[in-house]
Every structure is written in C-alpha cells, then in structure tokens.
Amino acid sequence: MNKDIFMELLRSREYKAVRSILNVMNAVDIASLLTELDDKDLALAFRLIPKEKAADVFAEMGNSMQAYLVEVFTEKELRELLDDLYMDDTVDMLEELPANLVTRILENVPSEKRKQINVLLNYPEDSAGSIMTTEYVDLRKTTTVKQAMAHIKQTGIHKETIYTCYILEHRKLTGIVSAKDLMTMDDDLTMDDLMETEIISVHTHTDKEEVARLFSKYDLLAIPVLDEDERMVGIVTVDDAMDVMVEEATEDMTKMAAMSPSEKNYFETSVMEHAKHRIPWLLVLMLSSSITGMILTRYENAFAAVPLLVSFIPMLMDTGGNCGSQSSTLIIRGIALDEIHFSDFFRALFKEFRISLVVSVVLAAANGLRILIMYKDPLIALTIALSLICTVIISKLIGCALPLLAKQVHLDPAIMASPLITTVVDTCSVMIYFFIATHILPGI
C-alpha cells in the first residue's frame, strides 16, 4: 500500500476508501503503515480498522504508539480492545507502558483476567513464563473426538492456538492431542485413545532460549508450560519461539562484537544509547591492549637493532586474533545450539590443536617463503614462520578454551569472542615473537 495515497485519503476524509484498504491489508502491514502517521491521524486511522483485526494490529505496534492509543481511548474502546487482545500480547504491552496507563488498563479488565496478568507480569524476564499465554484448549480423557470438535467450535475462537489440545486431570497434564488427529480420526474415539503421553514440556522458569531450542529440535507448534507443582499454566506458541530465536542470535552477535545488546533496532536506538552500549567494552579492551604495548617497550633494544622486526607485528597480531576468533565463534555457536558442552572440553581442545597444526604450517610456509624472497634473510623468515606456528596454535587453543570455561562458570560464552580473544592473543603473540627473535637472530 502506498503511504502517500493512504494519508491523502485519510486527510480528505475518504473514510470508506480507507476502511476498504484496511479491510484487505494484513495486521502486520497495517501496523507498519500506521507508524508513518502523526498521533492525531493515528487515532483516527486506528478507529477505521475493522473490529476483528484491530487487536492484532495493536499487538504489532511499537510501545510508544500503543501508549498513545491507550491514553486517547474511551473506556469502552479500551475494554473492547483488551477483550480481543491475547494474554501474552497484553502482558508484553504492560511491561513497557508507563505506570499510569498500566493502572488504567488493569482497571478495565475483568478481575479474573487481572489476576492472570499479574501472575504473568511477575515471571522473570527471559523465562518461559514471561512469553507464555494462558489461553489454550484443555480437554478431558473421556472426551470424544466429536465432543472435542464441538467444544472447540464453541470456545476455540478466543484461544491463541487450537492446534494442540491438552488433556488435563486435576490440572496435571496427562496427554496431548493434535487438531490434526481431531480432524482425521473417528468421531467416537476418546482423547484417551488418541493422546500422546510422552510430552515435551517446560517450566515457567525455563530460559526462553531453551524453549526456542526445543521448538526447533522437535518441530513443535506449541509447548505446554508447567508450574513448580507440575500443573499446567500456559503454552508458548511457535511464533513467539521464532521471535526469541531471532533475538537471541542478534544478542549473541552483538555481544560477540563487544557491545551490550539492545532490544530496539538500529535506527530506533539513539546515538547516546548506541555510544553507551559500545564504550564500556572498548574502554576495557583499550586498557588491556596497552599491556601488549608495555611488553613491547621491554624489547626496545631488539627493534632498535633490527627495525624490520616491528613491521611484522601487525601481521602476527592480526593472524593470531583471526585464528582465535574462528575457534571461539564455532565454539560459542556450538554452545548456543547445545551441540558442544563443557564435558567436550578436552575433545574440542584436541581437535583445535590438530586443526591449528595444519593451519599454522600452511600460513608459516606461505609467509616464510614471501619473506625469504622479499628480504633474502633466512633467519628472519625462520623467526616469522616459527612465531606464526606458535601464535596460531596458542590462539586457537585460547579461542576454544575461553568460551567453554565461561559457560562452566555461568558467564555468557558470547563475551569470549573476537575482541576479547584478540586482546588476549595479542599479548601472547608479541611475547612469543620476541622470545623467538631474541633466540634466533644475532645481535639482539
């Protein structure tokens, strides 16, 4: 939909046309179209959205737009909206709204729903409880397929997902039946006949990253969430799991580049926020790399005697840093995908050792040869080649070990990535380099 045409129609009060447009558009695209409007137009346009779609559009909006709308809505409008809004979307919104608007909303939901909202609001961020919804289809063992279909027909329309039905006994989950089974099985079979009893479930406090991993591992559409007493309290749906996966990958990449992760996207984050996310690690790394510099000053005599030595420092430091980041990236990602565990420590280390032997010999040969041809000095070529071999091996071992050790002491492995590894490896490579140089080269 062309924004200009839409705004033109809105301003010239062609409400019928606007309504027809909103009628055929999907909620995600409407929400993104509305971001272009100013506040007054926003309220007007929102009121023109077909009623059955309004809550979906609202759920897709940014927090500031939601806050504005909640502020200008009449009590009746607010109640209608809250009625149609899924529980998890309501809670997502409340988590970000200013306190006065939260109060306004809680006053406008029925007390039963208010209680549920308050429970959900209290789950820790990043937990399954914080992203679950309390709306799902529950059935009993003795229900027949026919009864189940009738029950869903009557009540299912308000449930976020009806494609997995949960068979409860005294609030404990005893089995699951898919809508596919309901739609394809004989009318007279009971849930007891159909239900699967080996159930993948999580607890309210399970990390949402772990929840997302289960979705991807078992190809689920929804996962039941249990409380401490193993009673079923909600479900997480696949769309939320997908969002978590995207977020977590972004968060890991951000941390791996020495920044604090942001929940907002690039352009939404202000310059000062960006700077705040970037400066702390830069400061730490800058001061740590000064240590490498101080070590260098101890070898003033060496590079006074053979000034050429200085020119190989960037190459050695960079290669060490790159080798270390390669290893640490693979290990960090392996840990995130649950493919590598701390129990694999020595296995991974031994693997990296063998890889680094191959890699270092190739690099040393290439560079040694280049130096031999360019400078015709076999001793310098030998010094560089040996330094490269040692640097590559040590870098890869450090790059492999640090993320696994971090995981073991409950730090985020993602911080043990390129920038930190580079700084640690720099110091090692400079020390190795001058140790080898002072032993091989005459006159220093």
Add this chain to the structure above:
Amino acid sequence: MNKDIFMELLRSREYKAVRSILNVMNAVDIASLLTELDDKDLALAFRLIPKEKAADVFAEMGNSMQAYLVEVFTEKELRELLDDLYMDDTVDMLEELPANLVTRILENVPSEKRKQINVLLNYPEDSAGSIMTTEYVDLRKTTTVKQAMAHIKQTGIHKETIYTCYILEHRKLTGIVSAKDLMTMDDDLTMDDLMETEIISVHTHTDKEEVARLFSKYDLLAIPVLDEDERMVGIVTVDDAMDVMVEEATEDMTKMAAMSPSEKNYFETSVMEHAKHRIPWLLVLMLSSSITGMILTRYENAFAAVPLLVSFIPMLMDTGGNCGSQSSTLIIRGIALDEIHFSDFFRALFKEFRISLVVSVVLAAANGLRILIMYKDPLIALTIALSLICTVIISKLIGCALPLLAKQVHLDPAIMASPLITTVVDTCSVMIYFFIATHILPGI
C-alpha cells in the same frame, strides 16, 4: 532413555521391551538414540520401531545412517518407508545420497511421485523450491466447511500440514482458510465466505532466507509457493523455516569470523575440512596485514627517535578494529533482518559519525589522561588522543559503509565483518598515527 539399557535389551533380544520403549519415545529422540548403535544393531532396531513412527525417525537421521538403511532394506521395506516419508524429507535425503542409492529409491516410488521428486531436486539450493513440500490441502471456493472437514478427514492424514487450506481455481491460488476457521465456523459457510484473499506467498526461486523472514514477520505456519506462471506448486512449513533461520544465523556468524560455512556441526566436521574452511581467509588477511607492516617500516626513523611510539600501536590497532567490528556487526545484522537497506546508506553513515564522536572523545580522554599520568609527556598524550579520535571515527565509518556497499554489489555483507574490517582499519590507524606523531612531536 538410557542408552546402555537400550543396547543391553537389544543385544539380549528382548524385542518386546525394545518395542515398548520405542513406542513411547518421540521420533527425534529415537533418531538420536540410534546414532549410538553400530550398523547391524541399527538395522535391527529400526525394524522394531512402530510402523507409523518409522518414517519420522528416518527423516531425523543423519545421511550416513539413512544411506546404510536404504542399502540393507528389502524392496518392500523401502517402498513402505518411501510411502510414509514426506516429500521434502525424501528430497533432502536424495540430495545427499550416493548415486546408486538414489537410483534404487527412484525405482521404488510410483512414477507420479518420481516426477515430483525430480522437479524438486532441480530447484537451486537455498531456494524456496528446494525446501518446499508438494503435499497440502487444496479446496475449491464452493466447498462448504462441512465438506472441507469431510475431505480432510478422508485425505488429510498424508498431508504435511493441514492447518492452512488453499483455495485453488485452475491451479491458481485465490484464497486461504485456516483449520481454525474450519473448526470454529458454521458448517454451511463456503470457502468463498471465509477465505482471506490477501495472501503472503513466495516463488520457487525465492531465497529461503527471505522465506524464513516472512514467517517471522507475519507469524505464519505455512507459506504457499508459486511457480513462474503463478500456479501453486507447494508449501514451506514453519519447522523448515525455523531450521533455515538457525542455519542462516550460524552461517553469518561463521562468515563473520572469516571462515567458509559448513553444513555439518563442529564435531562432525573433520580436522582437514575445518582447516580448509579456515585457511583461505587467514591467508588473504595475513598478506593484507603485511601491508600495514610495510607502512610501519617507512616510519623507522620515527620510532628510532621516540621508541615509546611503538608501544601504542597494539592499542590503536585493536581499538580501531573493535570500533569497526561493532559498527559492521550491527549493520550486517540489520541487513540480514531486513531492517537496514542500501537506501539508508547516508542515514547510517551520519548516525555512525555522531556515535563515533561520542565514543572517540570518551576513549581519547581516558587514554590521554592515563598517558599523561604515566609518562608525564603532554605532547605524547595529545598525539595518542588525537590519533584515537581519528581512528575511531574512520573505523566506524568504514565498518558501516563496507557491508552496505557489499550488499549493493551483491556480495554477502557478512564477509565485511570483524577480520576484514580490522585489517583495513589497521592500515588506516597506523597511517593516521604516524601522520599526527610526525606533526606534533619534535625531533621526528
């Protein structure tokens, strides 16, 4: 399930117990349990899996296990398996099997299915066509809810997903109806009454990364795939989209650490394969960073006169590299998530410029002060502070510009990450540093 107990039962021929265990386990966990067995036990155990679960377990297995089973299966077993295997899983397997086994399989599927398989096999890797399945529920406009439910009850059991039904007219897609609508709406309504006509669809050649993005943006369970003539040819389901998202994030991280991506996980990849993925970029980067080294040799006189100068090189290079990687990581991820486009080039550049001003002043102040206190030399402190400011600004601009430019010339932005940026930035920072030093410090 404890592996040892399982293997013990299998070897002591307690087939009834093994069967009961396999009966309650889910397909994913069975497949992972079977990886522990040697070939002979594998064939035996596989034959004990309940028939309705066997194809699902097979689809979850690694390629070498699949190849072994296809080889030892009787014609009858093979036909039964292929009958139950979803089309996309069959194609996935065929793409990796040796040619003689592919022939064996194609001989054992009915000619209609063989034709479909051949079409699917010909879609380019990474395209929607290569991950789609040709099994879906299609209905006509005039079908009523009641008829649709009866139709699904009769045929739906073989469809990979029945939760979205596609309304076709002469093979063109005219609308979609969700199973939720079928289950909750009046029996007498027709598809024409219910169907949504604003359809998110892709083409067979659409990049699978783009397909995954649509799933996450619009919260879909399945997406229809059209051919060049806009006829519907298949669907991609959310579980496959999720796999694509995980793979693509891993691939990006791998490329961002200067490696060729691997399709296998860390321990499955051999030492020589790992080395092969890592060496090319290391060689390129190593030789490029030698350029920085050569530039350094031009300033031999400078660091002969003020040897302390050398000791700040690692800090400047590292800080420049880190600043550049921060910017490039955010831009690369933004491009991958479709949040940043080439049209944002100047907007992003200006944003990075303002961020780099804030960041550089803070870093320069911290480090300048440290140097002033440690070395009591205001000119050196000034040299370092100024060099830092220029290095940070240039690094962030380069880190921002290169990925966007790469995207524009159809290169993968992910290669413009930390390692390459670091190398480019190194050269700049050394040149800036000595330019400033020779102009400020007396005697060089």
